[in-house]
Amino acid sequence: MSRRELSLLAAVVVAVTSLRGAIQPGDRFPALTGDDLPRLAGEALPEPAGRIVLVDFWASWCGPCKASFPVLDQLHRDYGAKGLVVVGVGVDEKPAAAADFVRRLAPGFTVVHDRAQRLVKAVAVPTMPTSYLLGRDGRVRFVHRGFHGERSARELRAQIETLLAEKP
Amino acid sequence: MRRLFRLLPLLAAVVLLGSGCAGTNLVRVQPWERATLTSYALRPDRDALHTAMMEHTFFSREAAAGGRGVGGNGCGCN
Numbered sequence: 353m354s355r356r357e358l359s360l361l362a363a364v365v366v367a368v369t370s371l372r373g374a375i376q377p378g379d380r381f382p383a384l385t386g387d388d389l390p391r392l393a394g395e396a397l398p399e400p401a402g403r404i405v406l407v408d409f410w411a412s413w414c415g416p417c418k419a420s421f422p423v424l425d426q427l428h429r430d431y432g433a434k435g436l437v438v439v440g441v442g443v444d445e446k447p448a449a450a451a452d453f454v455r456r457l458a459p460g461f462t463v464v465h466d467r468a469q470r471l472v473k474a475v476a477v478p479t480m481p482t483s484y485l486l487g488r489d490g491r492v493r494f495v496h497r498g499f500h501g502e503r504s505a506r507e508l509r510a511q512i513e514t515l516l517a518e519k520p
Numbered sequence: 521m522r523r524l525f526r527l528l529p530l531l532a533a534v535v536l537l538g539s540g541c542a543g544t545n546l547v548r549v550q551p552w553e554r555a556t557l558t559s560y561a562l563r564p565d566r567d568a569l570h571t572a573m574m575e576h577t578f579f580s581r582e583a584a585a586g587g588r589g590v591g592g593n594g595c596g597c598n
């Protein structure tokens with residue numbers, strides 16, 4: 353088999369195995385409102401158009417999700433007035449577990465419960481937690497897989513400042 | 521072109537195999553469905569005595585002195 357044929361085969365293998373359907377940077381994000389997304393904490397979601405939105409998918413059984421909440425809360429406090437909207441989307445199958453998690457951590461940002469796991473399936477998050485930073489046009493600009501403490505906090509902050517600096 | 525035709529069965533096999541692994545033929549636990557898997561009852565190290573017994577069996581049978589706690593191999597004298 354020649355090198356050319358091998359390259360062709362390799363390309364096909366990569367293309368086929370990477371068909372995952374997950375939301376990527378540049379894609380439009382699904383709507384964050386609906387009857388199946390009851391609010392567990394924070395204020396009602398403002399109209400996202402023209403704002404920077406940070407959507408974080410979490411679960412009560414996920415340790416890094418718990419670690420990320422204070423950082424998200426700080427980002428909400430620091431950039432909320434400048435145009436950032438932080439939305440936590442809980443994906444617990446048990447509503448009581450999600451409500452208890454929110455009650456214990458008492459976040460200041462908006463938290464909703466994706467009780468039918470509709471949104472998380474539509475987005476197809478690659479890991480828990482995953483956060484998506486959306487630009488003013490509603491398209492995904494950055495994707496954060498997992499939460500890696502100070503490193504993630506630093507990256508999020510830099511990316512939020514980049515997006516806020518862009519002209520509306 | 522003829523070589524490409526010769527490769528077609530192989531390509532078809534790769535596509536079928538690949539789509540089988542990446543698609544819906546296999547039941548995959550998605551990241552948001554792992555609540556049960558993270559429960560305490562499913563932790564392999566939830567019972568300290570059981571863990572100690574398994575470690576003892578491991579280092580005795582595998583001749584790994586120090587069990588998993590140290591690097592390197594054992595002397596085979598356990």
